[in-house]
Amino acid sequence: MKINLISHTRVHTGDKANQCSKRQKYFTNKGSLVTHMRGHTGEKPYQCSECQKYFATKSYLVTHMRVHTGDKPYQCSECHKHFATKSHLVTHMRVHTGDKPYQCSECQKYFTVKSSLVTHMRVHTGDKPYQCSECQKYFTVKSSLVTHMRVHTGDKPYQCSECHKHFATKSHLVTHMKVHTGDKPYQCSECQKYFATKSYLVIHMRVHTGDKPYQCSECQKYFATKSHLVTHMKVHTGDKPYQCSECQKCYTTKSSLVTHMRVHTGDNPYQCSECQKYYTTKSSLVRHMRVHTGDKPYQCSECQKYFARKCSLVTHMRGHTGDNPYQCSECQKYFATKSYLVRHMRVHTGDKPYQCSECQKYFATKSHLVTHMRVHTGDKPYQCSECQKKYTSKSSLVTHMRGHTGDKPYQCSECQKYFATKRYLVTHMRVHIGDKPYQCSECQKKYTTKSSLVTHMRVHTGDKPYQCSECQKYVATKSYLVTHMRVHTGDKPYQCSECQKYFATKSYLVTHMRVHTGDKPYQCSECQKYFSRKQNLVEHTKIHIKY
Numbered sequence: 001m002k003i004n005l006i007s008h009t010r011v012h013t014g015d016k017a018n019q020c021s022k023r024q025k026y027f028t029n030k031g032s033l034v035t036h037m038r039g040h041t042g043e044k045p046y047q048c049s050e051c052q053k054y055f056a057t058k059s060y061l062v063t064h065m066r067v068h069t070g071d072k073p074y075q076c077s078e079c080h081k082h083f084a085t086k087s088h089l090v091t092h093m094r095v096h097t098g099d100k101p102y103q104c105s106e107c108q109k110y111f112t113v114k115s116s117l118v119t120h121m122r123v124h125t126g127d128k129p130y131q132c133s134e135c136q137k138y139f140t141v142k143s144s145l146v147t148h149m150r151v152h153t154g155d156k157p158y159q160c161s162e163c164h165k166h167f168a169t170k171s172h173l174v175t176h177m178k179v180h181t182g183d184k185p186y187q188c189s190e191c192q193k194y195f196a197t198k199s200y201l202v203i204h205m206r207v208h209t210g211d212k213p214y215q216c217s218e219c220q221k222y223f224a225t226k227s228h229l230v231t232h233m234k235v236h237t238g239d240k241p242y243q244c245s246e247c248q249k250c251y252t253t254k255s256s257l258v259t260h261m262r263v264h265t266g267d268n269p270y271q272c273s274e275c276q277k278y279y280t281t282k283s284s285l286v287r288h289m290r291v292h293t294g295d296k297p298y299q300c301s302e303c304q305k306y307f308a309r310k311c312s313l314v315t316h317m318r319g320h321t322g323d324n325p326y327q328c329s330e331c332q333k334y335f336a337t338k339s340y341l342v343r344h345m346r347v348h349t350g351d352k353p354y355q356c357s358e359c360q361k362y363f364a365t366k367s368h369l370v371t372h373m374r375v376h377t378g379d380k381p382y383q384c385s386e387c388q389k390k391y392t393s394k395s396s397l398v399t400h401m402r403g404h405t406g407d408k409p410y411q412c413s414e415c416q417k418y419f420a421t422k423r424y425l426v427t428h429m430r431v432h433i434g435d436k437p438y439q440c441s442e443c444q445k446k447y448t449t450k451s452s453l454v455t456h457m458r459v460h461t462g463d464k465p466y467q468c469s470e471c472q473k474y475v476a477t478k479s480y481l482v483t484h485m486r487v488h489t490g491d492k493p494y495q496c497s498e499c500q501k502y503f504a505t506k507s508y509l510v511t512h513m514r515v516h517t518g519d520k521p522y523q524c525s526e527c528q529k530y531f532s533r534k535q536n537l538v539e540h541t542k543i544h545i546k547y
Contacts (some may be wrong), residue, residue: 007284008083011406013058018033019026026035038044044054046061048511050068055061063085067074072082073088083089091113095102098332100110102117106124111117119141122128128138130145134152140147147169150156156166158173162180164387164521167173173315175197178184184194195201203225206212212222218236220327223229231253234240240250242257246264251257259281260545261389262268274292279285290296296306300322307313310494315337318324324334326341330348335341343365346352352362354369358376363369371393374380380390382397386404391397399421402408408418410425414432419425430436436446438453442460447453455477458464470488471527475481483505486492492502495508498516503509511533514520520530522537526544 007489007525018028018030020033020040020258021038022037023189024035027036036151038056038071040504044056045142046055046058047053047368048055048061048064048068050065053064055064072084074083074086075081076083076089076092076096078093081092083092100112102111102114103109104111104117104120104362106121109120112119113178122140125396128140130139130142131137132145132148132152133140134149137148139148148378150168156168158167158170159165160167160173160176160180162177165176172411178196184196186195186198187193187206188195188201188208190205193204196202203531206224209434213226214223214226215376216223216229216232216236221232221278223232227380231433239250242251242254242265243249244257244260246261249260251260253407263279270279270282271277272279272285272292274289278506279288286359290308296308298310299305300308300313300320302309302317305316307316308330318336324336326335326338327333328335328341328344328348330345335344346364351486352364354366355361356363356369358373363372374392380392382391382394383389384391384397384404386401389400391400394532402420408420410419410422411417412419412425412428412432414429417428419428430448436448438447438450439445440447440456440460446457447456458476462478466475467480468475468484468488470485475484486504492504494503494506495501496503496509496512498513502510514532520532521528523532524531524537524540524544526541529540533542
């Protein structure tokens with residue numbers, strides 16, 4: 001008892017008579033010195049009877065035994081949580097009191113326990129004392145090294161009780177369990193969306209703030225998450241560590257490989273609840289659902305037009321900015337999207353990868369094949385609201401509607417004449433440049449359009465595919481048939497503005513107008529006499545031939 005009193009009085013006097021021979025550290029009693037010396041000698045005389053682990057002091061062994069017995073004798077008076085050691089209880093109580101007695105001398109941040117401060121200080125010092133023996137990577141705390149080692153060992157000690165999936169860390173298991181419980185305790189203050197983890201909420205908030213804290217050192221592009229930056233860096237390094245076992249194609253991310261594998265397996269795990277159509281990725285299903293909901297969340301800041309997909313908005317914005325970043329290596333023409341360039345390249349390569357299952361005809365684009373298939377099915381989904389005429393493609397309907405509106409958006413730069421379609425303008429331009437790319441193989445006569453050549457060829461073949469339903473007469477062109485039908489109907493849609501006389505064809509009206517204007521455009525090469533009609537000139541030339 002006297003010895004205990006003597007040791008106790010040293011607490012008040014500060015007397016530390018027992019010195020460590022190794023480091024000159026002093027202790028108030030001999031027992032403390034003995035325990036301390038074991039740190040130098042490595043002596044651990046106390047062994048656990050359960051797991052045979054050794055400890056330097058009996059108190060350490062007693063505390064350790066609670067791991068096996070589950071004994072937690074120290075209880076929090078606030079929340080009644082139990083702890084195995086008094087020090088753990090003391091640390092826990094700071095949660096309730098808010099006490100953080102340990103302060104960082106560099107940034108003045110406070111911590112509840114000294115070990116947290118020690119770990120934090122390594123942020124300032126850059127100290128990483130724990131090294132991986134496999135890849136030599138360094139870590140600031142031992143727990144991070146332990147977790148990292150599982151990458152090499154493949155150890156996943158935490159198992160989900162619901163689906164039996166294994167995880168390398170407890171935090172990953174906790175996050176995963178929320179999939180089963182549906183627990184999403186973190187709510188966005190801007191849009192009220194809920195998230196399973198605080199980190200997911202932090203990342204989501206960057207959608208509202210526009211914050212992109214991660215920058216690429218190569219191209220200075222910014223990203224909202226570190227994982228997006230890591231993935232992006234593979235563009236510069238060319239790293240594609242994930243390879244398909246079927247076709248050996250490589251990918252930059254595991255998720256891209258998983259999605260690609262569905263091409264080989266045929267797996268389409270995402271189903272539309274409206275039309276039961278299946279999709280390989282969730283993002284594809286989300287985009288598809290907008291067809292049913294009509295949702296178009298992306299708006300153009302220039303013209304306020306809305307789009308269902310962000311990529312469609314990006315492409316559309318290039319119409320305002322004039323940006324065409326994709327260039328053809330053959331003809332140097334620029335395009336707004338990579339897909340437009342890919343399709344254009346088929347003009348040079350002649351590639352037509354889409355084949356009709358009915359007639360085996362090939363097409364350069366899928367949309368052209370879809371439109372062509374309507375020839376076989378008879379489907380004409382686009383109807384004119386004015387005359388109810390139907391068309392196989394939207395572009396044909398748009399062109400047709402200009403007949404009602406009179407809209408002619410394409411202008412000739414030479415004569416300022418306007419045209420309803422770009423194709424009509426291209427054909428017209430050949431008048432100015434003299435281009436006649438279509439030649440008859442029989443008489444070598446040339447034409448500005450393919451349709452004119454086809455019509456001309458019927459002179460040689462004698463083909464007259466259009467028949468009058470009234471008199472069964474055959475004619476070479478549809479326009480001739482339309483004109484001929486007016487003989488039966490008596491229709492004369494062209495009226496002279498001078499004398500109000502009507503004519504069955506525009507050419508008859510043009511010839512008639514020369515009566516009023518006095519215009520005689522046809523001249524005889526022999527006697528220089530002029531005529532208002534070509535037929536009159538032909539008859540006249542016979543006089544010169546006769547004599």
